[in-house]
Amino acid sequence: MVHPLVGKPAPEISAPGADGETYTVTPGQKGVPVALFFYPKSGSFGCTKEACQFRDALADNELFKRTKVEIVGISSDPVDKQKAFVEKQKLTYPVLSDASGEVRKAYHVGKGLFGFAETARVTFFVDGKGTVRDVLDTTLNYAAHVKFVTKWLDKLEAEEKKGAEEPPAPAATEVPAGDAPAEGAAPAPTDSQLGELGRAAEAVQA
Template sequence: MSYDALFGKTAPALTLPNYTGESYTMTPGEDGLPIVLFFYPKAGSSGCTKEVCQFRDAIAEKAVWKTDKVRVIGLSKDSVEKQKAFVQKEKLTYPVLSDVHGEALKAYGVGRALLGLLPSARVTFIIDKKGIVRDALEATLDPAAHTKFVTGWLEKLEAEN
């Protein structure tokens, strides 16, 4: 299954350890907030650091990104320990989950990238307040594209309300 097979369907729920090792459950549509779920290849790499920091900064600076308007969740196949170091170093302000067994990657149809050299593609999903997958962006080589994509979608979702 590829990730675009989810468009128009209810997003899969997830329960994974967050960067503190505690269980984190994401149930799309449960709290009436849209969800930005983004998969990144490798904690601490230059592209992933750029991407996660752009998400952190957007939450701090842009009204449509405020935590009472949207839930932002990042995840990769990195261990809890590696995620914790990454979150602390970059002062991330949103949940970062550890998908070491690839359960979320499989549920969302996110595969390896760059001819299998990276553990996952860089994919960002937009899930609306009802829990429906509205769109996704796969831009493994362009970490900066993701915040622009999300901002456009958050503005569109806000206008729908």
């Protein structure tokens, strides 16, 4: 089943960050791809592994650096818990507190693990124009999310390279209106034909 946001503009969101300040995400505004990953619980084993994998990719993966992708983590945990999580794991990207559930509602993210997890583990990949290109929804397979973003960054880079290499369509050659013979009109005589006409006229006069 295709997620309802695929192919559509990604919603703008605002929520408190780990420092308590409101953080606004406007996909497409900066012209770079954005990966929004929703996760069940800060500090749990799978969520910690996932968050650290994104942290490490931003630091070590040349593709992440080259594309300037923005990573944003979101869960229902309160600000103080997000703050402790960010500081303990030395996370280098925004981690938002969606305690109200407004962000999950905007992105159609429900509960995970048959309702046992407050938030499902879902990652949205948004291109530089702000369009949701794909969504990965797998709560148990936390390691799949960084791979999912990597795959899409690679695909996006290939698309941009192909677009840059395609030659522009040739421009149509226009004939000046004064140079084009009227439709149905006889073609203009050649120099040779003009010479023969001149000689014929001289013979008649003689």
